Amino acid sequence: MNDLWGAVGHAVHLLVTGEDYVWEIAARSLFVSGLSTLLAAVVGIPLGSLVGLKRFPGKRLVVTLLNMGMALPPVVVGLFVYLLLSVSGPLGFLRLLYTPWAMILAQTVLAGPMIAALTVSAVMSANPAIRQTALSLGATSWQATLTLLVESRFAMGAALVAGFGAVISEVGAVMMVGGNIAHSTRVMTTAIMLETGKGDFQLAIALGLLLLLLAFVVNLGLHALQHGRQPA
Amino acid sequence: MMSLALGQVTHGYGGRPVLQDVSLEVPAGRALVIMGRNGAGKSTLLRLLALLELPDRGEVLVDGAPVPRPVPLALRRQVALVFQQPLLFHSSVFNNVAYGLKLRGLPRREIRARTEWAMDLVGLTTLAARDATRLSGGESQLVSLARALAIRPAALLLDEPGGDLDQENARRIAEVVRSYHETVGASAVLVTHDLLQARSLASQAVLLKQGRIAARGSFDSVLRQASALVDAEI
Numbered sequence: 001m002n003d004l005w006g007a008v009g010h011a012v013h014l015l016v017t018g019e020d021y022v023w024e025i026a027a028r029s030l031f032v033s034g035l036s037t038l039l040a041a042v043v044g045i046p047l048g049s050l051v052g053l054k055r056f057p058g059k060r061l062v063v064t065l066l067n068m069g070m071a072l073p074p075v076v077v078g079l080f081v082y083l084l085l086s087v088s089g090p091l092g093f094l095r096l097l098y099t100p101w102a103m104i105l106a107q108t109v110l111a112g113p114m115i116a117a118l119t120v121s122a123v124m125s126a127n128p129a130i131r132q133t134a135l136s137l138g139a140t141s142w143q144a145t146l147t148l149l150v151e152s153r154f155a156m157g158a159a160l161v162a163g164f165g166a167v168i169s170e171v172g173a174v175m176m177v178g179g180n181i182a183h184s185t186r187v188m189t190t191a192i193m194l195e196t197g198k199g200d201f202q203l204a205i206a207l208g209l210l211l212l213l214l215a216f217v218v219n220l221g222l223h224a225l226q227h228g229r230q231p232a
Numbered sequence: 233m234m235s236l237a238l239g240q241v242t243h244g245y246g247g248r249p250v251l252q253d254v255s256l257e258v259p260a261g262r263a264l265v266i267m268g269r270n271g272a273g274k275s276t277l278l279r280l281l282a283l284l285e286l287p288d289r290g291e292v293l294v295d296g297a298p299v300p301r302p303v304p305l306a307l308r309r310q311v312a313l314v315f316q317q318p319l320l321f322h323s324s325v326f327n328n329v330a331y332g333l334k335l336r337g338l339p340r341r342e343i344r345a346r347t348e349w350a351m352d353l354v355g356l357t358t359l360a361a362r363d364a365t366r367l368s369g370g371e372s373q374l375v376s377l378a379r380a381l382a383i384r385p386a387a388l389l390l391d392e393p394g395g396d397l398d399q400e401n402a403r404r405i406a407e408v409v410r411s412y413h414e415t416v417g418a419s420a421v422l423v424t425h426d427l428l429q430a431r432s433l434a435s436q437a438v439l440l441k442q443g444r445i446a447a448r449g450s451f452d453s454v455l456r457q458a459s460a461l462v463d464a465e466i
Contacts, residue, residue, distance in 0.1 A: 140335075
């Protein structure tokens with residue numbers, strides 16, 4: 001137990017004194033997961049909005065598939081992206097395997113269905129009175145739809161936060177397609193695995209604390225989005 | 233100025249008729265009160281007059297001409313409907329009141345001037361920067377009314393304005409509606425259970441019973457048709 005508290009103390013020291021190795025990994029994690037979430041949102045929010053708003057044959061199946069996509073196992077996604085980017089794969093010529101871009105691609109595939117599915121849910125559960133009110137004040141059909149989407153922005157923000165939370169904490173996909181290469185593809189989750197394996201608990205705990213801190217900040221953001229609705 | 237009318241309208245949802253063979257007219261610049269108990273079809277009638285829906289059978293007429301399908305946007309934009317349960321957008325009171333004007337792409341200066349005029353009309357100026365979703369029921373109703381008035385509709389339709397409000401707020405809403413109706417010359421249609429409010433706003437009334445018109449005429453004559461009124465439990 002004393003060893004554990006000693007490790008925690010040293011971990012805090014590492015964080016406070018600004019150990020370059022720790023902050024480099026943290027910065028890469030933020031870059032990879034942040035950009036993945038952004039790309040997933042660019043695809044997921046319009047797709048989710050479209051599925052949520054439109055009536056079409058097979059809509060229930062599409063919604064079910066998107067919901068299933070929320071539970072995609074990271075290692076399976078990692079395997080799929082690995083095969084896609086490996087030398088003999090269809091995108092092998094891009095030579096992206098074991099680069100941060102491969103990790104971004106894998107995490108985008110992971111976060112995309114989650115953001116799309118949560119957007120579908122947000123749009124479908126939006127108050128129907130929003131559209132009626134907009135139309136009663138002279139909105140065109142498109143303006144009424146836009147108003148509904150704007151009014152769903154808090155739920156969509158929550159979808160983004162959920163997507164980011166899922167990818168920054170996953171390890172399977174980034175390990176498979178990134179390879180955990182020092183100063184290149186090492187991120188917090190893969191580094192924690194490595195340092196734990198090596199027995200360097202202090203560094204592992206420091207990274208773990210940083211990851212927890214990030215998760216806390218992300219959840220704080222989610223809370224602010226849901227409860228701190230400031231006037232536009 | 234704009235006249236609204238329904239000609240032998242039958243309308244329903246999911247095969248269930250809500251209105252049957254209803255004809256009525258709201259002459260330009262006049263006010264009409266619609267009475268009837270819950271489920272009589274009052275709100276459906278308002279939605280038809282607001283051109284949000286077109287009837288299954290019969291016609292909606294604006295200035296004597298049948299409204300074509302689909303409803304032209306320019307025509308729909310001359311009518312405003314204030315719902316019984318107002319929905320305010322997650323934004324400031326000012327932005328809520330300005331909403332209809334922004335939809336019309338008006339110049340920013342005109343939007344500000346008309347929004348301030350409407351807020352002043354209902355006495356909301358001091359609340360302009362407040363989050364509209366955190367207002368009391370009475371304040372929400374006033375914002376909803378100001379939002380409709382800001383677009384200066386030729387016909388103003390109100391579904392139970394002040395239905396859940398205290399007497400003072402209900403009286404305030406009635407005063408604002410009467411002032412707008414009289415000064416702008418807009419047609420007005422009001423659904424209400426509040427007889428005092430109804431009498432202060434309109435001289436003509438229609439009584440709906442189970443989707444049909446049970447009585448019509450001057451407000452006092454409709455009231456005098458005691459048997460129909462007792463039957464409608466007003």
